[in-house]
Amino acid sequence: MDKNFLNDFPILRSRMNGHPPAYLDNSATTQKPESVVRAICGYYGSCNANPHRGVYELSVKATKVYEEARRKVAAFLNAKSPKEIIFTKNATESLNLVAYSYGLNNLRGGDEILITIAEHHSNLVPWQRVAQATGAKLNYIYLAADGNLSAEDIDKKLTRRTKILAVTQISNVLGLVNDIKTLAAKAHEVGAVIVVDGAQSVPHIPVDVQDLDADFLAFSGHKMLSPMGIGVLYGKKKILEEMPPFLSGGDMIEYVEEQTTTFAELPQKFEAGTQNVGGAAGLTAAINYIQRVGFETIESIEKDLTTCALAELKKIPYVELYGCEAENKIGIISFNIKDVHPHDVATILDAQGVAIRAGHHCAQPLVKYLGQNSTCRASFYFYNTRQDVERLIEAIQKVRGTMHLA
Amino acid sequence: MLENIYTELIAEHSQAKENRRQLEHATIKERGHNPSCGDEIILELEVSDGVIKDAAFGGTGCAISQASTDMMIELMRGKTVDEARHLAELFIKMIQGEVTDDTELEALDEAAALKNISTMPARVKCATLAWHTLRQCVMKFPIPKS
Numbered sequence: 138m139d140k141n142f143l144n145d146f147p148i149l150r151s152r153m154n155g156h157p158p159a160y161l162d163n164s165a166t167t168q169k170p171e172s173v174v175r176a177i178c179g180y181y182g183s184c185n186a187n188p189h190r191g192v193y194e195l196s197v198k199a200t201k202v203y204e205e206a207r208r209k210v211a212a213f214l215n216a217k218s219p220k221e222i223i224f225t226k227n228a229t230e231s232l233n234l235v236a237y238s239y240g241l242n243n244l245r246g247g248d249e250i251l252i253t254i255a256e257h258h259s260n261l262v263p264w265q266r267v268a269q270a271t272g273a274k275l276n277y278i279y280l281a282a283d284g285n286l287s288a289e290d291i292d293k294k295l296t297r298r299t300k301i302l303a304v305t306q307i308s309n310v311l312g313l314v315n316d317i318k319t320l321a322a323k324a325h326e327v328g329a330v331i332v333v334d335g336a337q338s339v340p341h342i343p344v345d346v347q348d349l350d351a352d353f354l355a356f357s358g359h360k361m362l363s364p365m366g367i368g369v370l371y372g373k374k375k376i377l378e379e380m381p382p383f384l385s386g387g388d389m390i391e392y393v394e395e396q397t398t399t400f401a402e403l404p405q406k407f408e409a410g411t412q413n414v415g416g417a418a419g420l421t422a423a424i425n426y427i428q429r430v431g432f433e434t435i436e437s438i439e440k441d442l443t444t445c446a447l448a449e450l451k452k453i454p455y456v457e458l459y460g461c462e463a464e465n466k467i468g469i470i471s472f473n474i475k476d477v478h479p480h481d482v483a484t485i486l487d488a489q490g491v492a493i494r495a496g497h498h499c500a501q502p503l504v505k506y507l508g509q510n511s512t513c514r515a516s517f518y519f520y521n522t523r524q525d526v527e528r529l530i531e532a533i534q535k536v537r538g539t540m541h542l543a
Numbered sequence: 544m545l546e547n548i549y550t551e552l553i554a555e556h557s558q559a560k561e562n563r564r565q566l567e568h569a570t571i572k573e574r575g576h577n578p579s580c581g582d583e584i585i586l587e588l589e590v591s592d593g594v595i596k597d598a599a600f601g602g603t604g605c606a607i608s609q610a611s612t613d614m615m616i617e618l619m620r621g622k623t624v625d626e627a628r629h630l631a632e633l634f635i636k637m638i639q640g641e642v643t644d645d646t647e648l649e650a651l652d653e654a655a656a657l658k659n660i661s662t663m664p665a666r667v668k669c670a671t672l673a674w675h676t677l678r679q680c681v682m683k684f685p686i687p688k689s
Contacts, residue, residue, distance in 0.1 A: 478605035480580060480669060481549070488545045497581040510603045511581055539545055540606060541554035
C-alpha cells in the first residue's frame with residue numbers, strides 16, 4: 138500500500154521552508170504528476186491549433202485531443218453519451234452555467250431552491266442571485282449533531298414547491314459524503330432536478346452519474362491531478378437540450394443572421410469561444426493516472442491516513458475537531474487549536490514544511506453555523522503518507538509553545 | 544523565522560484585553576474586513592478638537608492582526624488626526640517593505656516590531672487590517688492646508 142508515488146510528483150520532492158513538503162491542502166488543489174505535465178507539453182508541442190475550425194492536419198489533431206478527452210470523461214462518469222459532457226473552466230463555472238441557463242429560465246416567484254448549509258460558495262452564491270432575480274425562495278437543509286444533513290430537514294423542506302435541489306456530494310470542510318442517490322430519488326419524486334457539486338467527490342470516490350441519477354454534476358480538473366482552468370459539467374441530454382446557451386459567441390452557433398442566431402447542437406452549444414484544449418489533454422492524462430492507481434487503492438490510502446490522523450488528534454486535549462464522529466467521512470479534517478487563530482496555526486505549520494488551509498474555506502455560512510469564524514483544514518490525497526500525518530501532528534504540538542501559551 | 548514573528552511582545556499584545564471594549568463617547572466607528580479570511584475589526588475613536596482622546600476595538604482575528612490593532616490603539620491615544628494619518632501610512636509602507644531608513648520607524652514605537660511581517664506576503668493583510676481601517680477613519684477629517 139505504501140507505493141511510492143513521490144517518483145511521479147516532482148513538486149513533492151522539492152523543499153518548503155527547508156523541509157520536504159507535507160502537502161495537506163488537496164481539497165484546494167492537488168499536485169500534478171509528470172504524465173499530466175507531459176501531456177500538456179505534448180499537446181502544445183505537437184498538436185496545437187484551434188479545434189473544430191480548421192481543415193488542416195493540426196486542427197484535426199487538436200479536435201481529436203479535445204474530443205477524446207470528452208469521451209474519456211463520459212466513460213469515467215458513466216454518462217450515456219459524450220454529448221452530456223460540457224467543458225468549462227472549473228466547477229464554479231459549471232454551477233454558474235446551471236444556475237443561469239437552467240435556474241433563471243425555469244424558476245418564478247413562489248418556486249423554491251433547496252441547498253444545504255454545507256455548500257461551497259460556488260453552489261450557494263449563484264443560487265442566491267437566481268433567487269433574487271426570479272423571486273424564488275432559497276431554503277437550506279441544516280445539519281444533524283454528527284455533521285450529516287438533517288434527515289428531518291430534507292423531508293420537511295423538499296416539497297412540490299422545490300424546483301432545484303443543489304447539494305454537494307462531499308463537504309469541502311467536513312469531508313462527509315452525502316447520499317446523493319437517495320437525495321436524487323427524493324428530488325425526482327417531487328418533480329425537482331438535482332444539481333450535484335462533485336468537486337470533492339469525483340477525485341476521491343467512483344462517481345456514476347447514471348447510478349446516482351444526477352441531473353447535473355460539476356467538478357474541477359485541478360482537484361484531481363489536472364491543470365487549473367479545465368472543469369466539467371455533466372448534464373442529462375434531454376435537460377441540456379432544452380436549456381438556452383450560457384455564454385455566446387464563436388463555435389456555439391449554427392447560423393448567425395444580423396438579428397438572430399440558431400445554436401449548435403450539444404455539447405458545442407455550451408462551449409463558446411476557443412476552449413482549453415491543453416487542459417483537456419491534461420485531464421485525459423489525469424484520469425488515466427487515477428484509473429491506473431484505482432479508486433480502491435485511493436480510498437484505502439485516504440482512509441488509513443484519516444483514521445491515523447484522527448486517532449492522534451483526538452489525543453491532543455487542546456484540539457477541537459468538526460464533523461469527525463461520522464462514519465461516512467473521507468480525508469478532510471477540520472480542526473481548531475484552543476486560543477490560537479487558524480492563520481497563526483497555518484503559519485507555524487508552514488515553517489515546518491506542513492501545508493494546510495486556514496480560513497472559511499469558501500463556506501462562510503457553514504463555518505458560522507459551526508460557531509466558528511474560521512478553521513484549520515488538513516486534506517489528503519493518495520500520494521500522502523503516514524509520515525505526512527506524523528509531521529502534521531508534531532507540528533501541531535509545537536503551536537501553543539510558539540504562541541507563548543501554556 | 545517564527546521567533547521573529549511570534550515574539551513575547553506580540554503574544555502579550557494579541558492577548559491584551561484593555562483596549563478590547565466599546566467606547567462610551569465614540570465619535571467615529573469603522574469596520575475593517577478581510578474577505579479572504581473572514582476576519583474583521585471594529586475600530587472606535589473618540590476625537591475632539593482634532594485629537595484622538597481614546598480608542599478601542601472589537602472583532603476577531605489572528606495573533607498578528609490582534610497584536611497590530613492593540614499596538615496601534617496604544618500609539619493613537621493623544622495623537623492628532625493628522626499624526627494618525629501619517630503613522631497609518633508609515634506603518635503600511637513599513638509592511639510593504641518600502642521604508643529603508645529604520646530611524647523613521649521609531650515613530651511607530653512598539654508597532655515597529657511587526658516589521659518582519661514584510662517578509663511574509665501571506666500575512667501582510669493581517670498586519671495592516673487595523674491600519675487601513677484607521678486610515679478610513681481619519682479620511683473623514685479634512686487634510687490641513689500647509
